[in-house]
Amino acid sequence: MLTTNPFQSEDDDHFREECAVFGIYGSSDAAKHGALCLHAMQHRGQEGTGLVTYDENGDQFHAHRDHGHVGEVFGDPNVMAQLTGNSAIGHNRYSTTGDTLKRNVQPLFADFEFGGLAIAHNGNLTNAGLLREELVRNGAIFQSTTDTEVIVHLMANNRGSVVDRLAATLSRIEGAYSLVCLTRKKLIGVRDPMGVRPLVLGRIGDAYIFASETVALDIVGADKVRDVEPGEVIVIDEKGLRSFFPFPTLKPRFCVFEYIYFSRPDSIVEGRSVYEARRRIGEELAREAPLEADVVVPVPDSGVPSAVGYAAESGISFEIGIVRSHYMGRTFIEPSDEIRHLGVKLKHNANRPVLEGKRVVLVDDSIVRGTTSKKIVEMVRSAGATEVHMRITSPPTTHSCFYGVDTPERDQLMAAKYTIEEMRRHIGCDSLVFISMDGLYRAMGFEGRDNDNPHYCDACFSGDYPIRIADRETPPIARQLSLLKDAS
Ligand code: SF4
Numbered sequence: 001m002l003t004t005n006p007f008q009s010e011d012d013d014h015f016r017e018e019c020a021v022f023g024i025y026g027s028s029d030a031a032k033h034g035a036l037c038l039h040a041m042q043h044r045g046q047e048g049t050g051l052v053t054y055d056e057n058g059d060q061f062h063a064h065r066d067h068g069h070v071g072e073v074f075g076d077p078n079v080m081a082q083l084t085g086n087s088a089i090g091h092n093r094y095s096t097t098g099d100t101l102k103r104n105v106q107p108l109f110a111d112f113e114f115g116g117l118a119i120a121h122n123g124n125l126t127n128a129g130l131l132r133e134e135l136v137r138n139g140a141i142f143q144s145t146t147d148t149e150v151i152v153h154l155m156a157n158n159r160g161s162v163v164d165r166l167a168a169t170l171s172r173i174e175g176a177y178s179l180v181c182l183t184r185k186k187l188i189g190v191r192d193p194m195g196v197r198p199l200v201l202g203r204i205g206d207a208y209i210f211a212s213e214t215v216a217l218d219i220v221g222a223d224k225v226r227d228v229e230p231g232e233v234i235v236i237d238e239k240g241l242r243s244f245f246p247f248p249t250l251k252p253r254f255c256v257f258e259y260i261y262f263s264r265p266d267s268i269v270e271g272r273s274v275y276e277a278r279r280r281i282g283e284e285l286a287r288e289a290p291l292e293a294d295v296v297v298p299v300p301d302s303g304v305p306s307a308v309g310y311a312a313e314s315g316i317s318f319e320i321g322i323v324r325s326h327y328m329g330r331t332f333i334e335p336s337d338e339i340r341h342l343g344v345k346l347k348h349n350a351n352r353p354v355l356e357g358k359r360v361v362l363v364d365d366s367i368v369r370g371t372t373s374k375k376i377v378e379m380v381r382s383a384g385a386t387e388v389h390m391r392i393t394s395p396p397t398t399h400s401c402f403y404g405v406d407t408p409e410r411d412q413l414m415a416a417k418y419t420i421e422e423m424r425r426h427i428g429c430d431s432l433v434f435i436s437m438d439g440l441y442r443a444m445g446f447e448g449r450d451n452d453n454p455h456y457c458d459a460c461f462s463g464d465y466p467i468r469i470a471d472r473e474t475p476p477i478a479r480q481l482s483l484l485k486d487a488s
Contacts, residue, residue: 015257015368015397015460018197018404019106019122020044020212022090023180025187025236027207031083034090035074037209037216042070043264044122044212045094048105049073052118054184055085061116061182065105089182091120094406104144107182110152114162115184117155121148122212123177123197123404127470131172151179162186163235167246170233174470176255176403176457178228180210187236193247194466195230196255196403196457198269208236213267227270230254253466255403256440256456260394261302261365262405275305277444281393281435282309282363284443289433290314291361291389295354297321299364299376306393307363316361321354321380348376356384362429366394368407370414373427381428390427392434395461396420402469403457437461 020041024030034051050065051074062083066073070092074080091106107120125131128147131154136142140153154169155162162183176196181188189210191199202209204222211217214224228234231247254270255262265275282305296316298307301324311318325347360380367373377388396415400407410416414423415434424432437458438448446455449462459465 015261015366015401015405015407018044018124018262018406019094020092020216021120021122021178021180021199021210022212022216023088023120023182023187023189023210025087025208027086027204030086030088030207031080033204033207033209033220034083034088035070035080036219037211038074038090038092039070040215040219040264041092041211041213044262045092048093048102049091050093050105050107050120051083051088051090052107052109052182053083053085053088054116054118054182056184057084059184060085061109061118063107063109063118065102065107067102067105087182087187089118089120089180089187091122104146106146106148107180108144108146108148108152110156112156112162117152117162118182119148119152120180121146121151121177122179122199123175123192124402125150125173125175125177126402126467126472127174129471130474147175163188163233166190166233170246175467178212185237189228189234189236191228191230191232192467193231193250194253194457195270196253196467198254198258198263199228201225201228201234208241210234213263213269215264215267218266224268251453253454253457255405256444256458257394257401257405257460259444260440265302265305272444278302278305278393279309279312280443281440282306282311283313284309284439285363285391285393285433285435286310286313288436288439289391289431291431292359293361293387293389294358295319295321296361296363297354297380299362299372300324300348302365303363303393306365310361310363310391314361319351319354321351321360321383322348322376323351324348348379350379350383352383355380358385359387359389360385361389361391363391363393365392366397367392367414367423367427368397369412370423370427373429377428387430388428389431390424390429390433392432394435395437395440395458396434397460399460399463399465401460402465402472403459403467405460407460 022037031053048067049070052063107118109118125147128150131150135153155165158165158168177192178197178199179190202217202222209222230252231245234243259277263269263274267274296307296311296318298304398416441449
């Protein structure tokens with residue numbers, strides 16, 4: 001599941017956002033709404049994007065999928081003009097399974113006995129390798145290397161209506177996923193039994209919308225109806241909306257990293273403002289790790305709300321001591337060592353008048369390999385800071401994610417290899433404190449982490465994986481998913 005992405009700078013030292021999904025039913029502007037919603041969720045995946053629409057006039061599906069950002073892929077009016085129809089699904093991709101082939105860009109599409117089916121997926125199936133092997137043994141021919149295509153083949157192997165086939169397929173797959181499916185007559189949204197990945201239902205006029213985050217609803221003026229519940233399947237067609245729960249009930253374990261880093265701060269996730277959650281984490285961190293300093297400086301952008309909270313709780317003044325360039329495109333991300341060295345300066349620059357002669361508290365969301373943190377500390381010191389103290393708004397990242405987030409292997413995670421003091425020395429700061437696990441849960445409104453029954457998935461900090469990772473327990477024999485490489 002772990003891939004090297006050519007668009008990712010080594011200096012961009014974060015867990016990578018997973019993907020975004022979108023679906024709409026009953027709108028005369030389905031494709032335009034889709035492009036706007038995907039644009040609002042660009043932060044969840046920048047490698048590729050796609051839309052599939054269905055047009056009743058002519059009984060035809062239309063698709064456009066490509067590598068690149070939403071603005072690039074859907075910026076051509078001629079492309080948009082061809083995406084006719086009143087229903088659509090869409091996807092922003094950051095590869096967590098499958099490599100960066102163009103044929104992996106979703107939504108995927110397949111012709112079934114009942115007509116066409118388009119499908120898009122945010123998450124990761126933890127038994128996809130085993131299922132794929134079984135399917136190939138039984139004669140299936142795969143066109144992509146994504147785990148989403150496993151769902152398509154399982155549906156093809158079942159009989160009955162699309163909903164029957166989907167329900168039978170869901171009983172075989174394991175993992176964390178939010179799915180949207182489009183047929184000629186139906187739009188379907190699904191969330192995995194533990195609700196690890198987000199999915200919301202919205203309404204605009206008579207049309208229904210599914211999206212990974214509420215910011216997608218905001219951009220088109222849609223209202224949020226509610227979160228799709230963990231384990232829920234929602235089917236929307238001309239008769240309206242109906243919902244069912246095909247899985248045994250499990251205790252939800254939503255991804256806590258959505259609050260710390262992945263989701264946009266202006267999103268409402270699982271009924272909670274992401275901005276507010278981050279601010280409260282910053283306040284809690286100030287209580288757990290107070291110190292004397294002159295300025296609190298966020299590492300932009302995700303560190304900003306937490307730094308606001310840290311500054312408010314500590315009484316130390318909040319300053320923008322690091323400015324981030326929002327215009328650094330892929331063009332700059334070349335794999336040469338020289339450019340890699342320049343990378344962090346292209347992305348972040350020190351605001352010298354704020355930092356010179358100051359004791360600085362730097363607030364960041366996480367440390368993965370430690371490469372960015374080290375360079376940022378060096379940059380802040382060269383701008384004249386007399387002390388640099390790092391405060392991190394997640395517990396140490398000691399484990400990889402297998403639930404749809406692109407992460408390095410464990411042996412590349414700094415916190416899995418070193419003590420906090422060793423990390424501090426390597427990064428070169430005067431002090432380094434991570435929020436405690438209990439502190440994180442307190443910030444989220446609990447007394448602490450209930451170790452017998454944790455409220456969230458926090459496996460990348462705790463190693464407590466709520467969903468078994470079948471592909472790791474019994475690795476599939478055929479590790480190479482495809483012999484073909486796209487030249488494009
Ligand atoms: Fe989220 Fe971490 Fe769990 Fe992955 S392992 S779903 S990133 S909390």
